[in-house]
Amino acid sequence: MTTTSSDTAPDRRSARLQAMHEARRAHVLAAAREVFMALGLEGTSMREIAQRAGYTPGAIYGYFPGKEDIYGALLGESLERLNAGVAAALADGQSPVDRLRAGARAFFDFYRDNPRDLDLGFYLFQGMKPRGLTPALDDALNARLRDALQPVRDALREIGMPAGAALAETTALLAHVAGLLLLSHTGRIRMFGQDPEALFDAYLDALAARAAAAGPGPAE
Amino acid sequence: MTTTSSDTAPDRRSARLQAMHEARRAHVLAAAREVFMALGLEGTSMREIAQRAGYTPGAIYGYFPGKEDIYGALLGESLERLNAGVAAALADGQSPVDRLRAGARAFFDFYRDNPRDLDLGFYLFQGMKPRGLTPALDDALNARLRDALQPVRDALREIGMPAGAALAETTALLAHVAGLLLLSHTGRIRMFGQDPEALFDAYLDALAARAAAAGPGPAE
Amino acid sequence: MTTTSSDTAPDRRSARLQAMHEARRAHVLAAAREVFMALGLEGTSMREIAQRAGYTPGAIYGYFPGKEDIYGALLGESLERLNAGVAAALADGQSPVDRLRAGARAFFDFYRDNPRDLDLGFYLFQGMKPRGLTPALDDALNARLRDALQPVRDALREIGMPAGAALAETTALLAHVAGLLLLSHTGRIRMFGQDPEALFDAYLDALAARAAAAGPGPAE
Amino acid sequence: MTTTSSDTAPDRRSARLQAMHEARRAHVLAAAREVFMALGLEGTSMREIAQRAGYTPGAIYGYFPGKEDIYGALLGESLERLNAGVAAALADGQSPVDRLRAGARAFFDFYRDNPRDLDLGFYLFQGMKPRGLTPALDDALNARLRDALQPVRDALREIGMPAGAALAETTALLAHVAGLLLLSHTGRIRMFGQDPEALFDAYLDALAARAAAAGPGPAE
DNA sequence: CATGAATGAGAGTTCATTCAT
DNA sequence: GATGAATGAACTCTCATTCAT
Numbered sequence: 001m002t003t004t005s006s007d008t009a010p011d012r013r014s015a016r017l018q019a020m021h022e023a024r025r026a027h028v029l030a031a032a033r034e035v036f037m038a039l040g041l042e043g044t045s046m047r048e049i050a051q052r053a054g055y056t057p058g059a060i061y062g063y064f065p066g067k068e069d070i071y072g073a074l075l076g077e078s079l080e081r082l083n084a085g086v087a088a089a090l091a092d093g094q095s096p097v098d099r100l101r102a103g104a105r106a107f108f109d110f111y112r113d114n115p116r117d118l119d120l121g122f123y124l125f126q127g128m129k130p131r132g133l134t135p136a137l138d139d140a141l142n143a144r145l146r147d148a149l150q151p152v153r154d155a156l157r158e159i160g161m162p163a164g165a166a167l168a169e170t171t172a173l174l175a176h177v178a179g180l181l182l183l184s185h186t187g188r189i190r191m192f193g194q195d196p197e198a199l200f201d202a203y204l205d206a207l208a209a210r211a212a213a214a215g216p217g218p219a220e
Numbered sequence: 221m222t223t224t225s226s227d228t229a230p231d232r233r234s235a236r237l238q239a240m241h242e243a244r245r246a247h248v249l250a251a252a253r254e255v256f257m258a259l260g261l262e263g264t265s266m267r268e269i270a271q272r273a274g275y276t277p278g279a280i281y282g283y284f285p286g287k288e289d290i291y292g293a294l295l296g297e298s299l300e301r302l303n304a305g306v307a308a309a310l311a312d313g314q315s316p317v318d319r320l321r322a323g324a325r326a327f328f329d330f331y332r333d334n335p336r337d338l339d340l341g342f343y344l345f346q347g348m349k350p351r352g353l354t355p356a357l358d359d360a361l362n363a364r365l366r367d368a369l370q371p372v373r374d375a376l377r378e379i380g381m382p383a384g385a386a387l388a389e390t391t392a393l394l395a396h397v398a399g400l401l402l403l404s405h406t407g408r409i410r411m412f413g414q415d416p417e418a419l420f421d422a423y424l425d426a427l428a429a430r431a432a433a434a435g436p437g438p439a440e
Numbered sequence: 441m442t443t444t445s446s447d448t449a450p451d452r453r454s455a456r457l458q459a460m461h462e463a464r465r466a467h468v469l470a471a472a473r474e475v476f477m478a479l480g481l482e483g484t485s486m487r488e489i490a491q492r493a494g495y496t497p498g499a500i501y502g503y504f505p506g507k508e509d510i511y512g513a514l515l516g517e518s519l520e521r522l523n524a525g526v527a528a529a530l531a532d533g534q535s536p537v538d539r540l541r542a543g544a545r546a547f548f549d550f551y552r553d554n555p556r557d558l559d560l561g562f563y564l565f566q567g568m569k570p571r572g573l574t575p576a577l578d579d580a581l582n583a584r585l586r587d588a589l590q591p592v593r594d595a596l597r598e599i600g601m602p603a604g605a606a607l608a609e610t611t612a613l614l615a616h617v618a619g620l621l622l623l624s625h626t627g628r629i630r631m632f633g634q635d636p637e638a639l640f641d642a643y644l645d646a647l648a649a650r651a652a653a654a655g656p657g658p659a660e
Numbered sequence: 661m662t663t664t665s666s667d668t669a670p671d672r673r674s675a676r677l678q679a680m681h682e683a684r685r686a687h688v689l690a691a692a693r694e695v696f697m698a699l700g701l702e703g704t705s706m707r708e709i710a711q712r713a714g715y716t717p718g719a720i721y722g723y724f725p726g727k728e729d730i731y732g733a734l735l736g737e738s739l740e741r742l743n744a745g746v747a748a749a750l751a752d753g754q755s756p757v758d759r760l761r762a763g764a765r766a767f768f769d770f771y772r773d774n775p776r777d778l779d780l781g782f783y784l785f786q787g788m789k790p791r792g793l794t795p796a797l798d799d800a801l802n803a804r805l806r807d808a809l810q811p812v813r814d815a816l817r818e819i820g821m822p823a824g825a826a827l828a829e830t831t832a833l834l835a836h837v838a839g840l841l842l843l844s845h846t847g848r849i850r851m852f853g854q855d856p857e858a859l860f861d862a863y864l865d866a867l868a869a870r871a872a873a874a875g876p877g878p879a880e
Numbered sequence: 881c882a883t884g885a886a887t888g889a890g891a892g893t894t895c896a897t898t899c900a901t
Numbered sequence: 902g903a904t905g906a907a908t909g910a911a912c913t914c915t916c917a918t919t920c921a922t
Contacts, residue, residue: 017905045892047890047891055908056907056909056910058907058908059908122406142411167413170412171409171414174412175403178398178399179402182395182402188365188394189395191362191365192387193387194388199391199395202392206430244881266917266918267916275882275883277917278920279881282882287917461902464902486896487896495903496904496905497896497905499903501897501898502902562842578847582848582851586851607853607854608859612840612862614839614852615859616832618838619834619838619840622835622842623835626782631806632806632830633827639828639832639835646866646870650866681884681885705911705913706912715886715887717888717913718886718888721914722885727913727914
């Protein structure tokens with residue numbers, strides 16, 4: 001029946017159009033990431049992004065309402081990759097301790113290997129000051145960050161840590177990773193003649209030990 | 221002999237002149253700090269600094285070669301205050317463990333209470349990228365940062381930690397403080413329902429325990 | 441005969457098509473008016489008009505060659521409403537003087553009650569400079585404006601004014617109304633502590649008096 | 661005494677500097693007026709003004725805080741010229757009626773000869789909508805407009821009109837002039853085959869007649 | 881030493897319009 | 902007929918910096 005196509009044609013058309021729109025949006029976003037990676041936050045301008053994407057400045061606004069939204073999208077996408085990286089590190093049949101180590105390590109590695117993503121993660125605080133994302137978007141992004149640490153938190157609980165302690169340790173881990181990489185990227189760690197990897201490993205060991213101590217008592 | 225003075229007079233004159241120059245430079249720097257504290261990194265412009273100092277913009281360049289250098293000087297001065305704060309926390313006759321806690325706590329408190337100084341400390345990496353300070357200045361600043369942590373390092377050694385471990389732990393402490401405050405200022409800690417103070421205390425406890433374990437064995 | 445229809449069908453088809461075109465054009469124009477009434481001249485953009493009409497920007501150009509032409513059409517339509525308003529104010533059996541007053545008053549009231557229409561009328565001279573309408577369209581619009589004042593002109597003649605004087609007085613009336621409303625809308629009348637209505641009434645009285653004086657003397 | 665110069669030197673210096681600043685500001689303003697005269701309100705941009713003044717865009721902001729302020733200054737200066745024109749038309753020893761005619765005529769002539777100044781006067785209502793001048797400036801400008809009509813008002817009173825009527829007539833005169841010129845500049849007067857001059861003369865005659873009628877009766 | 885003036889580059893954003901599909 | 906994409910020019914305004922005086 002030829003009329004069948006007339007039923008679905010509009011849908012298909014709009015689907016195709018939407019897909020193309022998404023593709024181009026992704027292209028713009030990729031350009032934005034490139035610019036950002038190459039020039040950093042300060043060097044990133046709408047003009048630069050447009051140029052790198054092969055567009056005129058005005059065209060960008062067909063895909064993003066403004067500059068902040070691009071940053072938001074960039075950050076969101078970064079967090080997706082972070083989550084993917086963490087998930088990939090978690091194999092089936094690992095012991096809780098292994099999962100703790102694997103999850104934490106993957107988290108650390110992601111930001112060690114992608115320093116600009118760390119930038120992005122802290123963009124919202126240009127000079128330690130929260131930034132202009134919509135609260136809704138901010139919540140969503142926060143949630144994804146939490147998600148990336150969920151395996152660590154779960155592992156701690158399974159090892160035997162109480163919920164409160166597990167959450168606190170997860171938070172502390174995040175802080176430690178952030179601080180370590182911050183110092184590392186600013187060369188403040190080299191000045192102490194230290195190696196971020198080694199320090200992180202030591203932190204992990206201590207954490208595993210604390211978890212074990214909080215775990216099943218001798219009589220269990 | 222009045223002619224004798226003609227030998228030394230130029231020196232004295234130049235010394236006086238230099239002293240006045242320093243004084244004015246300090247005045248400009250104070251103005252810069254005020255602006256920076258009030259408006260943050262984004263709101264700080266040469267115009268603002270000049271105005272607050274009672275100068276016109278061009279005059280500033282008689283004292284600092286550029287904006288970045290002002291930030292450098294501001295950071296240097298901030299580190300002096302940090303060192304002063306740490307020193308003030310260390311009383312005579314404290315046990316090594318008390319000195320460890322007091323020194324670390326003073327360090328943490330300084331940046332907790334002066335978030336703008338933390339900004340400054342990380343400005344050089346706007347977005348995690350090392351900034352344009354001269355290597356010489358950078359070294360000097362790093363040295364002062366190390367100084368502020370020296371009491372912690374010394375205490376760890378006195379408790380009995382080997383030199384290498386003491387240095388590593390000091391570095392890790394710095395990272396932890398930085399990470400904790402970073403998360404705190406960006407609201408990322410609240411989202412985990414945690415309190416930076418409590419987390420820091422827990423970290424300190426664990427560190428003290430590690431130091432004690434590394435300390436003098438029962439028979440030593 | 442069905443084949444007969446093949447003669448006329450194309451005509452009918454094209455007639456139908458043209459009618460639909462007109463209808464859509466009217467729809468766009470209505471949208472433009474809505475936007476214009478709501479947002480004024482400054483806030484009116486092609487995007488807004490298109491959106492309010494349920495179109496994309498490009499579609500508008502199928503109905504109007506450009507923005508100015510939309511304004512032209514809007515003005516034309518405004519003048520139709522003006523004429524309708526004036527016509528409605530003229531009842532049968534009124535005396536010439538009553539018709540003078542009623543017609544002039546309706547004219548004044550229309551623009552007093554629809555300030556946006558006054559904007560439109562003067563848009564063509566954004567800043568007093570004649571605008572880009574085609575001479576033909578301009579003539580047509582002028583004609584409709586004249587039409588709206590024709591009852592006044594006729595009444596003056598019937599009262600007894602010579603043709604030249606009647607035309608001059610009609611023109612002067614138009615100027616007075618325009619000036620009064622201009623001043624009123626820009627707040628320049630309030631600053632004199634005056635009321636446009638009262639001033640207009642006074643002008644009307646004086647005009648009626650002049651008309652009467654020019655009219656048939658008692659013995660003439 | 662050489663020290664005398666040290667007393668006054670700073671003053672003289674600052675006076676000279678201020679004078680030069682004023683001169684350059686006037687130069688910028690003149691450029692703005694030129695642009696405005698040549699291109700109208702729509703075509704006037706900061707870039708254009710700067711270019712015509714021989715400056716880069718940023719330099720303009722050393723003389724005016726923003727675009728609106730330039731318009732304000734332009735309008736202010738226009739009103740000064742208007743006042744000067746009116747004052748120049750008033751000779752000593754004129755009868756009140758002559759002063760009425762001379763003042764009104766000068767007012768009319770100024771805007772007839774300088775249509776752009778009329779634009780400016782109505783700039784505040786881009787499309788009949790009051791504009792963004794500070795209330796203080798707006799008041800000052802309004803006052804100068806009132807000043808320009810003061811001779812007319814005074815003359816009406818001297819002829820014998822009560823204060824209220826004199827004010828109303830003055831306002832009506834302003835409206836009439838505005839409307840007449842508005843119509844004239846937009847070609848709406850030509851379409852009636854009328855001449856603004858003649859219409860204005862007729863209005864003046866009628867006004868003079870009304871004033872005389874309101875004046876002292878023969879026996880009064 | 882300090883000023884006041886000016887530069888020049890650049891920022892984000894808006895808009896009427898065009899055109900292939 | 903209408904869409905969606907894109908253009909290109911324009912907009913106001915800010916800033917660190919330079920330099921003759």
